[in-house]
Amino acid sequence: MLYLKKYFTEGLIQFTILLSLIGVRLDLDTYLNNQLPPLREIILGPSSAYTQTQFHNLRNTLDGYGIHPKSVDLDHFFTTRRLLNQVRSLDHLRVPSTELSAWLVHRDPETVVSATSQSGPSIALDNGGSLEDVNNSEASAMRGAGGASETTYSLSGEDSLGAVAPEDSQEQGERESSDDLSKEDIDLIDILWRQDIDLGAGREIWFGYSRSRRKKTKHLSTFFLPLGAQTSLSLQECLRLLEATFPFGEEPEVATVKFMLHYGLKLGRFFFFLIDMEVNNTAVNVTMNNDPNNNNASTTESATIGSFELPRSTLINQDVSLHQASLPSCSQDFPTLFNPELDSTGVQRPTLVRLSSSNSSNINSTFGATNLTGLFLPPPLNNTTNLTTTPVLPDPFSSLLEESMLDEISLLDLAMEEGFSQDQASQLEDELDSDSGLSLDSSHSPASPSNSETSCSSAASSSSTSATFSEEGAVGYSTDSEAATAEAEEGAVGGYQPEYSKLCRMSYQDPSQFHGIPQLENVNHNHTYNLPLASSYSERSQLSASCSKKGRDKQMQQMKLQPPQDCVDRQSSRDERRARAMDIPFSNDKIINLPVEEFNELLAKHHLNEDQLSLIRDIRRRGKNKMAAQNCRKRKLDTILKLEQGVQDLQREKAQLLKEKMEYCKCIRQTKQKVQSLSQELFAQLRDEEGRRYSASEYFLQYGPDGVLLLSRNMTTEQSNKTDKKQKDKKK
DNA sequence: AATCTTTGTCATCCA
DNA sequence: TTTGGATGACAAAGA
Structure with missing residues (x-):
C-alpha cells in the first residue's frame, strides 16, 4: 500500500x-x-x-x-x-x-x-x-x-x-x-x-x-x-x-x-x-x-x-x-x-x-451490474477460482476509504462540534458533502449556547433546588434573631452553635461515600441547609410552616396581635410542645444537635425521669431523622438531575454516532458504485487475441497481487492460474 | 373536595 | 450493643 x-x-x-x-x-x-x-x-x-x-x-x-x-x-x-x-x-x-x-x-x-x-x-x-x-x-x-x-x-x-x-x-x-x-x-x-x-x-x-x-x-x-x-x-x-x-x-x-x-x-x-x-x-x-x-x-x-x-x-x-x-x-x-x-x-x-x-x-448491455459486485466482493465462484496463492488481501477500499474519509470526517468533526440533534441526523446524508457544520443547529451541542442554556438551566434548577432547601432551612428553621429569641426563652446557653454548624457541614461533605457511582459522585453533599438547625431547631421547624413564604408577613402581623407565647406554641412542633409539656430544661435544638458526649453530659446535669429521658431520646431521634430525610431527598433530586443530564448526553452521542454511520455507509456505497463503473469500463475494454470482447458470463475480473486478473468462470482454480489468467497490468 | 407537594415521622437497614 | 446515617413508606399540612 x-x-x-x-x-x-x-x-x-x-x-x-x-x-x-x-x-x-x-x-x-x-x-x-x-x-x-x-x-x-x-x-x-x-x-x-x-x-x-x-x-x-x-x-x-x-x-x-x-x-x-x-x-x-x-x-x-x-x-x-x-x-x-x-x-x-x-x-x-x-x-x-x-x-x-x-x-x-x-x-x-x-x-x-x-x-x-x-x-x-x-x-x-x-x-x-x-x-x-x-x-x-x-x-x-x-x-x-x-x-x-x-x-x-x-x-x-x-x-x-x-x-x-x-x-x-x-x-x-x-x-x-x-x-x-x-x-x-x-x-x-x-x-x-x-x-x-x-x-x-x-x-x-x-x-x-x-x-x-x-x-x-x-x-x-x-x-x-x-x-x-x-x-x-x-x-x-x-x-x-x-x-x-x-x-x-x-x-x-x-x-x-x-x-x-x-x-x-x-x-x-x-x-x-x-x-x-x-x-x-x-x-x-x-x-x-x-x-x-x-x-x-x-x-x-x-x-x-x-x-x-x-x-x-x-x-x-x-x-x-x-x-x-x-x-x-x-x-x-x-x-x-x-x-x-x-x-x-x-x-x-x-x-x-x-x-x-x-x-x-454497450458496456451495459454486455455486462450487467451484477458483474461488478463480484468484482468488488468476489462471489464464491471467485473464491474458488482465485487460487492465486496469495493470502487474503485486505480490502483495498477499506484503506482507501479510510484515507478518503479523513478530510470529510474532519469536516464532520467540525460539524460535530457544532452539535447535531438526532433529528438532524436524517439530513446528514444529503449534506455529507457540504460543510453542514456551518448550518448545523447547535442547539444540542454541549458547547453551544443553547446547550449552555440547558446546562445553565440544569445548574439553575439544581441551584434553585439548593436554594430552596437553603431558603426553607433558613426560613423554616431559624433566623439569627429567632434563634436568639428561642435561646433566650429557653434559657439555653450559647457558644456551642458554631460547633454544631461545623459538625453539620462536615458530616455530609465527604464525597467518598459515592465512589463507584459516577452519577452520584458529583452529587452535592454540602448539606449546609442543616445549619439552621444549629440555631433553634424547634422554633424554626415550626416557623417553617407559618412563617415561610407568603405566611411570613401574616405571621409577623400575628406576632404583633397575639401574645408571643401563643404564637410560639402555635408554631411549635409536636416535639417542642411535648418538651414544654414535660418540662424539659433545654431546647430541642440541643437535644438533637449536641454530640453524643455533650448530650450525655447535658442529661447527666439534670435529674430527669424516665418519661423525660424517653421523650428527649425520641426528640433527638426524630430530629436527626428529619435532617436525614431532607438530605436524602436532596440527594435523590440531585441524582435525578444528574441522570437527566446523562440521558441528554447519551442522546447526543447516539445521534452523532448515527450520523457517522450514515456517512460511512454513504461513502462506501459511492465507492462501490465507482468501482462498479470502472470495472465495467475496464472489462469492456479488454479484448482477446482476436480482438473480441470477453463475455461477462464467462469471465470476470478479480483482484490479485499482481493486478487485476481476468478469470474464466468455468475454469478451475488451477486452470485459471495456469492457463486463463491474464494480467491487466504487466510488470515492467 | 380532590389532588399534588412538602414535610415530618417511622421502620428498617447498615456502617 | 449503641449510635446515627440512609431510605422507603406513610401521613399530615398546605397549596
Whole structure:
C-alpha cells in the first residue's frame, strides 16, 4: 500500500515531467488571470481580502457564485482546493529524475471513431499539424446543466484557448487540423508552447505531436502511467518510450498521437492519472465523450457516458475526466480498482469519458451490474477460482476509504462540534458533502449556547433546588434573631452553635461515600441547609410552616396581635410542645444537635425521669431523622438531575454516532458504485487475441497481487492460474 | 373536595 | 450493643 501511495503521489510529479518532456508548456496562470479569477483564487490561495473568512469565502471562490454554505458542493471545493494546491506546488518541486513507464492496456487496431471526451484545452504540438476539436455540444450541454460556473472553470474550447473550432457532436470525425487552425489558434499554441504548463484541477489536457500525416488510421488506446520509479529520462527517451509502448513502431507514420491526460482527483492521499492515447493520421480528433443521444445533460445533473450515468454535481466535474483507474503492477502491492473520481469527500466526479473504442458503448448491455459486485466482493465462484496463492488481501477500499474519509470526517468533526440533534441526523446524508457544520443547529451541542442554556438551566434548577432547601432551612428553621429569641426563652446557653454548624457541614461533605457511582459522585453533599438547625431547631421547624413564604408577613402581623407565647406554641412542633409539656430544661435544638458526649453530659446535669429521658431520646431521634430525610431527598433530586443530564448526553452521542454511520455507509456505497463503473469500463475494454470482447458470463475480473486478473468462470482454480489468467497490468 | 407537594415521622437497614 | 446515617413508606399540612 505504501508503494501504491508513493506511486500515485509521485504521479503528479511525473505527469508534469511528462508534459515537460514532450514540450508542452501551459501557463495556467495566464488563463487564470484573464479568464478564471475564481480558479486562480483557488490555485493561488485566497486573497488577503478573503483570508479572514476563509471558510466561506473559499467556497464562494470555488464557485464564484456564492454556493450556499450548506451546499453539498462544499467538500468538492475543499477537495479541489487541496488538490489544486498540491498541483500548484508542483511548480516548486524539483524532481531530479523520473522514469516514465507506460504500457498499453488496450489497443484497438481498428479505425474507430472515438467517443472520447474533451473538455480541456487542445494543444497541437506540431503547431498546426493537429487540431483539437472540442465538441461544443458537450460544452453547451454542460453549461446548460451546470450554469455559468462551469464555464468559469472549464479551460476547454474557445473560451479559454480559442484554438478549438466548434464541431458537430454527431460528426465526431477526423479533422485536418491544420486546415482548421486559424492563425490566432496557432499563435496561441505557440504561446502555450513557450509557457509553463500547469495543471488545473480536474483538467484534461490533450496534446499530441505529429510525425506524419499520411496515414489516416486512428487508434484510441488507453494506457496507464505507473509513475514512481526514479531513473532519468530525457525528452527523447521519453518519446521513445512512448513510441515503444504505443504502436508507433508498427505504424511509424502515424501522424499524431494524442495523449489525454486525465488528471485525477484525489482519493484520500492518492492521485490518479490516466493517459489516453489516440493516434490519428492527420490530426488529433477530439470528440465528445458524452453519448450524443444523451439529452440529460442539459436538463439533469448527470452525464451519460455510454450506459453509465453519473451525477454531474459541480462545475469542476466537467473538467475532471477520469474514466479508468490504472493498476500498475510495478507497485507490487495488491491492486486496487479505484475511482479517481472519488475524491476524499466521496463525491462523484461526474464526467466519465469514454476512452475506448466504439465497442465500449454497450458496456451495459454486455455486462450487467451484477458483474461488478463480484468484482468488488468476489462471489464464491471467485473464491474458488482465485487460487492465486496469495493470502487474503485486505480490502483495498477499506484503506482507501479510510484515507478518503479523513478530510470529510474532519469536516464532520467540525460539524460535530457544532452539535447535531438526532433529528438532524436524517439530513446528514444529503449534506455529507457540504460543510453542514456551518448550518448545523447547535442547539444540542454541549458547547453551544443553547446547550449552555440547558446546562445553565440544569445548574439553575439544581441551584434553585439548593436554594430552596437553603431558603426553607433558613426560613423554616431559624433566623439569627429567632434563634436568639428561642435561646433566650429557653434559657439555653450559647457558644456551642458554631460547633454544631461545623459538625453539620462536615458530616455530609465527604464525597467518598459515592465512589463507584459516577452519577452520584458529583452529587452535592454540602448539606449546609442543616445549619439552621444549629440555631433553634424547634422554633424554626415550626416557623417553617407559618412563617415561610407568603405566611411570613401574616405571621409577623400575628406576632404583633397575639401574645408571643401563643404564637410560639402555635408554631411549635409536636416535639417542642411535648418538651414544654414535660418540662424539659433545654431546647430541642440541643437535644438533637449536641454530640453524643455533650448530650450525655447535658442529661447527666439534670435529674430527669424516665418519661423525660424517653421523650428527649425520641426528640433527638426524630430530629436527626428529619435532617436525614431532607438530605436524602436532596440527594435523590440531585441524582435525578444528574441522570437527566446523562440521558441528554447519551442522546447526543447516539445521534452523532448515527450520523457517522450514515456517512460511512454513504461513502462506501459511492465507492462501490465507482468501482462498479470502472470495472465495467475496464472489462469492456479488454479484448482477446482476436480482438473480441470477453463475455461477462464467462469471465470476470478479480483482484490479485499482481493486478487485476481476468478469470474464466468455468475454469478451475488451477486452470485459471495456469492457463486463463491474464494480467491487466504487466510488470515492467 | 380532590389532588399534588412538602414535610415530618417511622421502620428498617447498615456502617 | 449503641449510635446515627440512609431510605422507603406513610401521613399530615398546605397549596
